[in-house]
Amino acid sequence: MIEVWWSALTFTLGYNTSLVTIGAMLLGAGAGMIGTFVLLRKRSLVSDAISHATLPGLALAFIAAGLVQGDGRWLPGLLMGAAASAALGLWLVQLISARTRLGEDAAIGAVLSTFFSFGVVLITFIQSMNVTGQSGLTDYLVGSTAGMLASEAKLIAVCALGLLAAIFVLRRDFLMVCFDAPFAGTQGVSAWRVDLLMLTLLMAVVVIGLKVTGLILIVALTIIPPVTARFWTNRPLRMVVLAALLGALSAYLGVTLSSINEGLPTGSLIVLAAFGLFMVSFLLSPQRGAFATLLAHQRFRRRVHLRQGLLAVARDEPIFDGLTLRLLQRRGYIRRDGVATPAGHSAARDAEHEERLWALYRRRYPDDALHQEHSGLEPIARVLPPDAITALEALLQPRAGEPT
Incomplete structure (x- = not known):
């Protein structure tokens, strides 16, 4: 055969x-x-x-x-x-x-x-x-x-x-x-x-x-x-x-x-062969395949938890979510007892600063912000040109306790 x-x-x-x-x-x-x-x-x-x-x-x-x-x-x-x-x-x-x-x-x-x-x-x-x-x-x-x-x-x-x-x-x-x-x-x-x-x-x-x-x-x-x-x-x-x-x-x-x-x-065999190729593409396509979509969802979920964890550290808020705690510990941002490390404090300040920049950008340019995919998670330097970031920095009001 x-x-x-x-x-x-x-x-x-x-x-x-x-x-x-x-x-x-x-x-x-x-x-x-x-x-x-x-x-x-x-x-x-x-x-x-x-x-x-x-x-x-x-x-x-x-x-x-x-x-x-x-x-x-x-x-x-x-x-x-x-x-x-x-x-x-x-x-x-x-x-x-x-x-x-x-x-x-x-x-x-x-x-x-x-x-x-x-x-x-x-x-x-x-x-x-x-x-x-x-x-x-x-x-x-x-x-x-x-x-x-x-x-x-x-x-x-x-x-x-x-x-x-x-x-x-x-x-x-x-x-x-x-x-x-x-x-x-x-x-x-x-x-x-x-x-x-x-x-x-x-x-x-x-x-x-x-x-x-x-x-x-x-x-x-x-x-x-x-x-x-x-x-x-x-x-x-x-x-x-x-x-x-x-x-x-x-x-x-x-x-x-x-x-x-x-x-x-x-x-029937031709259609079954076509369906077999469809299933391979459905599962393994790097852009829209089921596995690629699942991996992209998991990456996005981890980015959200990491960002929210850093913001919680910056605002001195308690963290109860297990995934957030594990991600922060793997990056060396908190110790096992939940206390933030110096690297964690630095990353938290950067995350909060970027959060404020993105919030200002969304207020000032709402139409442009709609076209930015997941703009609150992506580093702002990867999305906006340096002159736009400089303009936002000049408009950003310093928070209490920050140098003017």
Whole structure:
């Protein structure tokens, strides 16, 4: 089993397997890229509606091909039927949300459930038809690469490559509309036209991915990689690139794992691989990961306790909190009996002086102070320039007992 998987990973298992893997990787990259723009545009649920809307068109195309040639499994016809049905579903979502008082989420729910129900009825009818290939129709629900022909794999690879090229060309217009549609209009970029192109490319991803991940799971490939990429960067173009790489990696792992046994579902393994990468990012990302967030919270908590402890020492107030006492003892600011050391008195005076400077700064410049994160804890010399600190020192009134 391990040897078979290794052969698939190194593209030595066979021509067809390698071709399918490359096509799925291109599809995953395209899904990650267009999914990033859809996510930034806050329209991720549209992909769910499109994916479920493909089922009636897929079934009708199968029926038509079966009546003509006795076998409904003609991939170009199935893809065209799915595309037409998805386009109709997308148009209905846009029409309902634009011409009625219903929101886009309600329109998506109505179209998704109606089209999918109609598709299930058609599939039930197909099972009673005197044509071949009915069992292969379920492959478009959950994805399958085991029985994919070389011609089908080539078609998917070519379409995915064209999709990648189109997204790459349109990336700047997409980003402009995602972040500031009115400004894009002043630059001659039509937000309506860009939205239409974005959703058309999303529809293309869904249709192309029917054979690889299935219409039920293709939506995950357009959402999980962009969300995963968001853990690693704040820059949109980097997010697009990372989502493409993560989508390709998810497809690579899922397809190669499914090649171990014919019964393994390709789409499910691709989604599970994407979810595995998501969990790794969720836990280990240095910026937004769970562990990094927990460590940052603990550091912030210690800084608060240390500052409050030093202020209590400066004001000769009793300290009862155990964490505050431990932090002060570790720094050598107090002894075991709670008495402040000379270093503790010095640090306490500095802390109180900084506290007074920050309080004066917040009173004098409240708008600027709002933009300073945790300004009461950060040393003021790291935040404000020297001339600003000198000006605050000149305005600071000496406390009783301090030299003027």
